[in-house]
Amino acid sequence: MGKHNKKVVFLLAGWHSKLWMYWLFSNILSFNGYHCITYAYDNEIFSPDTQKTVKHLNEIKEDILSKIKKLKKEGYNKFSIFGISLGSMLALMVADKSPDISKVILNTIGIDISETVWGWNKVYPGFKKGLIEQNLTLNELKEIWSSITPANNIHNLKNKNILIYLSQKDEVIPVNLGNRLVAEFKKKNYEHNLVLNNYLKHSYTCIYNLINAGRYLMFLKN
Numbered sequence: 001m002g003k004h005n006k007k008v009v010f011l012l013a014g015w016h017s018k019l020w021m022y023w024l025f026s027n028i029l030s031f032n033g034y035h036c037i038t039y040a041y042d043n044e045i046f047s048p049d050t051q052k053t054v055k056h057l058n059e060i061k062e063d064i065l066s067k068i069k070k071l072k073k074e075g076y077n078k079f080s081i082f083g084i085s086l087g088s089m090l091a092l093m094v095a096d097k098s099p100d101i102s103k104v105i106l107n108t109i110g111i112d113i114s115e116t117v118w119g120w121n122k123v124y125p126g127f128k129k130g131l132i133e134q135n136l137t138l139n140e141l142k143e144i145w146s147s148i149t150p151a152n153n154i155h156n157l158k159n160k161n162i163l164i165y166l167s168q169k170d171e172v173i174p175v176n177l178g179n180r181l182v183a184e185f186k187k188k189n190y191e192h193n194l195v196l197n198n199y200l201k202h203s204y205t206c207i208y209n210l211i212n213a214g215r216y217l218m219f220l221k222n
Contacts, residue, residue: 002034006035012081013087019040032220032221053145064081079101080104081104083104110150111178113149120172166178167200
């Protein structure tokens with residue numbers, strides 16, 4: 001949406017969500033002067049099939065990177081990326097590789113995707129069971145997912161501004177994993193803003209942050 005606008009925002013959906021769910025937020029960004037390109041995916045993009053998960057996420061990363069090159073040739077001159085949950089992991093994968101991304105919004109995220117899913121005994125027990133049935137250990141999973149995990153995609157963010165949303169009550173991505181990522185940003189002296197929700201669980205936090213558009217619009221404009 002908003003192809004006539006020369007500033008671009010890539011809006012990367014959360015897992016198990018549909019493209020139509022982001023219609024309003026794409027329009028908000030378009031109305032505020034951005035060409036918004038929204039990505040959503042089949043549920044199978046992220047699964048206990050660990051190799052396919054790596055393949056799929058890297059394919060999306062490469063698609064976005066190629067789009068940036070194409071858009072630059074067409075005269076688009078400013079690029080930001082806005083990830084929601086799983087989309088935040090993708091946002092870091094792209095931002096770490098692209099010098100053209102200047103602003104990064106991470107709407108719920110943790111430092112390590114393997115540690116995240118390893119704690120899904122109650123949230124998504126079938127996912128964890130699917131990993132255990134392959135006789136995988138946490139360390140083996142970390143190795144397989146090393147290229148996609150946030151901890152390994154934060155080395156080239158020096159000249160970017162980062163907005164991070166976390167929630168104390170997040171049952172999907174525990175806040176301690178998010179805080180560890182923020183601590184790494186601090187160590188690297190990355191320019192970042194942290195917004196911490198004290199009341200809402202994961203999905204409601206993501207939705208609330210999207211609806212509260214004033215905050216991220218101000219971040220993008222400044």
